[in-house]
Amino acid sequence: MEPDRQSASEQLTYAAVLHWSTIIGFIALIVTFVVYMLGWLPAYVPLDKLPHLWGLSTTEYLKATGTPTGWSWLFMMNKGDFASQLGIAILSGCSIFCIAAIMPAYAKSKNLTYIAICFLEIVVLVLSASGIFGH
């Protein structure tokens, strides 16, 4: 019975962190998008120019607009289009928070296999987020 009870406890911890991180992510996504659409923050690429640009490939779009890649958007939050990436980043990071939250339970029960799986999953997600894989 013990493993099942422990498994249920992990699931509940994961579910709780997922619930709150997702809510925060969705609120950030909607609020920043409204700010962007209403022009409360100026856009880096003006909205009326986008129909001329969104048919280009990513490479061409970046070249045409001079949009920086990687984490540069975080330092350009005064621009509406970059600010609205905040919610996307929080949602993309939800799994990292959730996995990190259940690791102490695995450590407590000395479940080395799942500690290793969680650690590797976090490494994969963090490396992907870091931009190390390039273009």
Add this chain to the structure above:
Amino acid sequence: MKQRDQAGQHRNFRFLLWLSATALLLCFALPAEAAVVAAKAASTTAWWVWPLSLFVVCFFLGMIAVPAGVGGGVLFVPIVGSFFPFHLDFVRGAGLLVAMASALAAGPSLLKNGMANLRLAMPLALAASISSIGGAKLGLALPANVVQIALGVTILGIAALMLSAKKSEFPHVAQPDPLSQKLGIHGVFRDVISGKDIPWHVHRTPMGLVLFLIIGFLGGLFGVGAGWANVPGLNLLMGVPLKVAAGTSSMILAMASSSATWYYLDNGAILPIIAVPSVIGMMMGARIGAHLLTVLKASVIRNMVIAILLFAGVRTLLKGMGWWI
């Protein structure tokens, strides 16, 4: 009286559904022509028409995706990629976000009521996360028409899979394999209809890991999520009860899509003006879709989704080949 009310409600929902389908087809037709104009010359359409159209289309897609048992991404990418003026790179980035957001939103309740199993999801999600980065990297490196052709073929394959795939509510697993035992992958599923607790185990875990490497790669490459492949993989290959397979699929999808989404985000392939209205529209439509599931036959909606996938698959394929711009 009550029966008449129910019949009336049924008729209303059926009408709503066909209205959605008609609106969806109109949405196909309208931007299709404009897409050509927008791609070649600056569109004369006001910029706000596009995110608004995207929101409306995604709302209807969300309505039919839930009852049909497919993720939003698999409908989103071929339809928006074929009929809107956006480059496929941005559509795939938005598709991943749509798939991930839907899976994240469903996650907490699936985990709480035991419909998703974390110990089953974690190893498979690790395999899928690693390969989805490879898929995303390849997807952004390949010419758009090549990805479009491959996507068209894949979408037609998915439609064929949906037409032919068998399902097993409670697959028989004679003996759990050693790896699943080592990983402690098992559980007890409470069947609400019979009120019984049904213990389950899995088999063929190594094959499952290999399969999820492939599924993750395709998910990252096309930005379509992978619910369409996760569920048959878990249910038919590994012997997971159907409802646990569907719930666990969401958890795997959320983790695997995250790694690919980061890659797209880092490389500037997610435009908020495309991604955000899509996510919001899909989430709102999915809430109505969940209600439709209780009043309409799932098979009717499923057949409609298969028809849409066949149409979108052919359109995507022909667009990739340059035969139907």
